[in-house]
Amino acid sequence: MDDQNEFAKAKERFERFGQGHVFQFWDTLDEGEKSNLLEQAGEIDLAELEGLVSSLVKSEGAHSETDYDALKPAPYEPLPNDIETDPRWQEAKAAGESALRAGRVAAFTVAGGQGTRLGYDGPKGTFPISPIQNKTLFQLFAEKVKAARVRYDCDIPWYIMTSQANHEATERFFRENDFFGLGASRVSFFRQGRMPAVDFDGKILLESKGSIAMSPDGHGGALRALERSGALSEMESRGIDLLSYFQVDNPHVQVVDPYFIGFHVLSGSSMSSKMLPKAYEKEKLGHFCIAGDHLEVVEYSDMPDELTALRDDSGKLTFIAGSVAIHTVSVGFIRELTSEGSSLSLPFHKAVKKIAHVDSEGTGVKPGEPNGVKFELFVFDALPFAGRPTIVETTRLGDFSPVKNAEGVDSEASCRADQQRLFADWLADVGVNVDRDADGVPVVPVEISPLFGYSLESFRESWGKGSRELDLSRPVYIE
Numbered sequence: 034m035d036d037q038n039e040f041a042k043a044k045e046r047f048e049r050f051g052q053g054h055v056f057q058f059w060d061t062l063d064e065g066e067k068s069n070l071l072e073q074a075g076e077i078d079l080a081e082l083e084g085l086v087s088s089l090v091k092s093e094g095a096h097s098e099t100d101y102d103a104l105k106p107a108p109y110e111p112l113p114n115d116i117e118t119d120p121r122w123q124e125a126k127a128a129g130e131s132a133l134r135a136g137r138v139a140a141f142t143v144a145g146g147q148g149t150r151l152g153y154d155g156p157k158g159t160f161p162i163s164p165i166q167n168k169t170l171f172q173l174f175a176e177k178v179k180a181a182r183v184r185y186d187c188d189i190p191w192y193i194m195t196s197q198a199n200h201e202a203t204e205r206f207f208r209e210n211d212f213f214g215l216g217a218s219r220v221s222f223f224r225q226g227r228m229p230a231v232d233f234d235g236k237i238l239l240e241s242k243g244s245i246a247m248s249p250d251g252h253g254g255a256l257r258a259l260e261r262s263g264a265l266s267e268m269e270s271r272g273i274d275l276l277s278y279f280q281v282d283n284p285h286v287q288v289v290d291p292y293f294i295g296f297h298v299l300s301g302s303s304m305s306s307k308m309l310p311k312a313y314e315k316e317k318l319g320h321f322c323i324a325g326d327h328l329e330v331v332e333y334s335d336m337p338d339e340l341t342a343l344r345d346d347s348g349k350l351t352f353i354a355g356s357v358a359i360h361t362v363s364v365g366f367i368r369e370l371t372s373e374g375s376s377l378s379l380p381f382h383k384a385v386k387k388i389a390h391v392d393s394e395g396t397g398v399k400p401g402e403p404n405g406v407k408f409e410l411f412v413f414d415a416l417p418f419a420g421r422p423t424i425v426e427t428t429r430l431g432d433f434s435p436v437k438n439a440e441g442v443d444s445e446a447s448c449r450a451d452q453q454r455l456f457a458d459w460l461a462d463v464g465v466n467v468d469r470d471a472d473g474v475p476v477v478p479v480e481i482s483p484l485f486g487y488s489l490e491s492f493r494e495s496w497g498k499g500s501r502e503l504d505l506s507r508p509v510y511i512e
Contacts, residue, residue, distance in 0.1 A: 040067070050079040051236075051341035058395055065392035066243030073245045075236075077229055086235035089383040098141045099324060106352050107328055109308050110296055111422035116479075122258050129295030132275060132440040133185040139187055140288050141362075143255050143465045144171075144203065145196030145225045153415035156199035158205050158281045162436055164456075165480040165510050170284055170298040171206065175213035176483035177288040181280050184491060188290060190271065191215060192264055194255050196225045197247075210222065217262050222263035226250045228408045230388045238390040238405055241397075246390055246405075252280070252358070252381045253410025260371035266485050268364050276367070278360040278412070283446065285434045285455070286359060287427075287488055291474060294361055296425050296501045303366035304419035307427045308354040314341045317356030322422050328422050330356050348467055354415060354424060357433045370415060379414045383407070431488075450474045456481045467505055477505060483512035 044056045055074065062070065104205070113119035132138055146157040153160050158174075161167035168176075182189050195203045204222050207213070212220050229237045230246040239244040250257070255278075259265045269275075275294060281284040287293070297305040308321055318340075319330040333341075335350070343351035370377050388405040392398055416422050427433065434451035439445040450472070456468050456479045468476040486492025503509055 038439060039071055046079065047074065047270045048085055053077065054393070055237055055239065055245060057393070058239075058261075061395075062243040070243050070245070073099050073227075073229075073247055075243075075245070078228055082229065082231075082237075083235075085381050085383075085408055086231060086406060089381065089408070090233065090235050091124065099329070099335070101340065103324060104331065104340065104352075105323040107308075107323050107354050107424055107427055109354050112426045112428065112463075114281070116292075124354045125295030125299060126292050128298045129291030129293065130185060131216060132294055132298055133181070133189070133291060134187055136187050136272055138187075138255055138275045138277060138289055138294060138474065139268060139271075139276045140174070140191045140194045141255075141259075142174060142191070142278045142281050143225075143252050143278070144193050145199065146281065147198055150438060151436065151445060156195070156203045156206065157205060158193075159179065160285050160436065161444075162448060162452075163480055164447075164453050164478050165508050166482075167435055169279055172210070172213055173284045173483060174286075174288055175215055177487040179214060180484050180487050180491065181289045188219065188272065191220045192259070192268075192276075193220065193222050194225050194258055195222055195242055196249055197227065200224050200425065221264055221267065223258055225258050225307075226254045226261065228277075230386070230390075230407045234407045238388055240389065241391055242395050248407045249409070249420055251382070251384065251409025251411055253412040253414055255412060256362075256367050256379070256415065257410070259367055265364065265368060265371070269368075274361075274362060275362045278358075278362055280358045280435075282431060282435045282437055284436070285357075285432055285451065287432055289295065290432075290488075293359075293425050293427075296423050297361040297363075298419050300423040302419055302421045303363045304412070304415055305361045305423040307357055307359040307432060308424045309357050309427055309429060309433055310353050311355040312351055316355060318357065320352045321354040321356060322352065324417075327417040328415050328419075328424070330411075337497060358412075359427070359432065360412065360416070366415070370418065374395065379409055379410045379412075381408045382410060411480055430458065430484050453479050455460070459486065459489055462489060463493060463496045465503060465505075467509075478508040480508075480510045482510070485511050 047053050047055050090102050113122055116122050144158045145221050147155045148155055148160045151160060158171040161169050178189050178191050207220060227247040228250045230248060231237055240246040262323045277289050311318055318335050320336055322329055322331050324431050340352055345351055384407045385403045386407050387400045388404050430451055434448050435443050436445050436448040455472050457475045460467055467479060470476055485495045
C-alpha cells in the first residue's frame with residue numbers, strides 16, 4: 034500500500050472519531066514527516082481513546098474510586114528471624130528452586146527510561162553504578178542472570194522492555210558488549226506502547242505539524258507490550274510460565290529469588306509482590322491494602338495523611354507494607370489480561386500535565402499551566418484480578434536501593450553507598466570485618482561481583498569453596 038492510500042484510510046478513520054485535525058498540516062510535510070505521522074497514527078486505538086476521553090477527561094470521576102474508610106492493611110509473609118531454619122520459608126525455597134531448574138522462569142526488566150534525571154545522556158540501563166568497577170545497571174542484572182543459570186543449571190531468558198526513545202541505543206549497547214555472555218538468542222527486546230495526549234476537550238494534541246504528542250503508556254503497559262510484541266507467545270513455546278518482573282533503576286534487586294518464586298508457586302496465585310516495611314510515614318512507596326475482598330496498591334500520593342500516620346500499640350505503622358515494584362507474574366495470567374475480549378483489563382489512569390504542542394495555526398505553544406491529559410496503566414492494578422495474591426517481605430539492602438535522582442535520596446551516591454553496606458554485611462557474615470564510617474559505609478571501597486555472589490547464600494557458597502586473603506588497605510573487588 035502506498036503512502037497516499039494509507040493516508041486516505043487513516044484520515045477517514047480519524048475523521049470518523051472526530052480527530053481529523055491530526056492531518057491538518059499533511060500537505061506541508063516532507064516524506065519523512067508524513068511517514069512518521071502515519072506510523073504514530075497506526076499505533077492509536079481510536080475506539081479505546083474515545084472511551085478514555087468519555088470516562089476520564091469529560092467526566093469528573095476516575096476509572097475507579099477507592100473507599101479509604103474501608104481500607105485495611107494487607108497481610109504479608111514476614112521475614113523470619115532465621116530464614117535457614119524456618120520450615121515455611123524453606124518449603125518456599127525448595128519450590129522456587131524446583132521451578133528454576135525446570136526452566137519455568139524468565140527475567141523481565143522494564144527499561145524504557147532515559148538517564149535524564151541523573152544528568153546522563155542515554156538509556157538508564159547503561160548508567161554506571163557499581164562502586165569500583167562502574168558496571169552498568171544492565172551488566173549487573175546480566176551477571177545475576179548468568180550466575181543463577183549456573184547455580185540452577187537452567188536457561189533463564191531475559192526480556193527487556195525498551196521505549197521508542199531508547200530501543201535502538203539499548204540493543205546497540207548489548208551488541209557492543211556481546212550480550213554479556215548470555216547469548217543473543219536469550220535476550221529479547223521489545224518496545225513499550227504509547228498513548229496520545231489530549232486536551233481537555235478530548236482532542237489529540239500535536240507535538241509538531243508532523244508528530245502527535247505521544248507518551249509511554251505506563252509500567253502497566255508492559256503486559257500489553259508482552260502480548261503485542263509476540264514475547265508472550267515465545268515464552269509459552271519455551272515452557273516459561275513464570276516472570277520475574279523488576280525495574281531497571283534498582284541494582285539491588287534479586288533478579289530471580291527462589292524464596293519469592295516459591296511462595297508464588299505454593300500460593301496458587303497469578304501475581305505476587307514483594308513488600309518493604311516503610312521507613313517513615315511519607316516514604317514514596319505505594320501501600321499494599323485490602324479493599325473489600327481484594328488486594329490493591331494505593332499510591333503514596335493518594336493515601337490520606339490520617340491513614341499513613343496510623344500506628345499500632347507498639348508504635349509500628351499500620352499501613353507499613355510498601356510496594357517496591359518487584360513481582361512474580363504467571364504467564365497465563367498475562368495472556369488472560371491481554372486477550373482480546375477478555376473480561377479482565379487494567380484500568381487507565383489520567384495524568385493532568387503541561388503538554389507542549391502546536392496550535393491550529395501550527396505555532397508552537399509551551400503552556401504555563403496544565404492543558405491536557407496523558408493516559409497510563411499501572412502494573413499493580415493487575416493484583417485485584419490475581420486471586421490469592423501473595424505479598425512477601427524483603428529487606429532494603431537485599432532488594433531495593435534505586436537510583437532515580439541526581440542527588441539526595443535514591444541517588445547515585447546513596448545507591449553506591451548501599452551496595453557497599455550490603456557487601457560489608459556479607460563479608461562480616463563469613464568473618465571478615467571491614468572498617469566502616471559513622472553511616473555504616475566501608476572506609477575502603479568494597480565491591481562483590483554477582484558472578485561471585487548475588488545473594489548472601491550464593492556468596493557464602495562461593496566463599497566456602499576456597500580460602501582467600503583480602504588486603505583491606507586498598508579497594509576490594511571480589512569476582
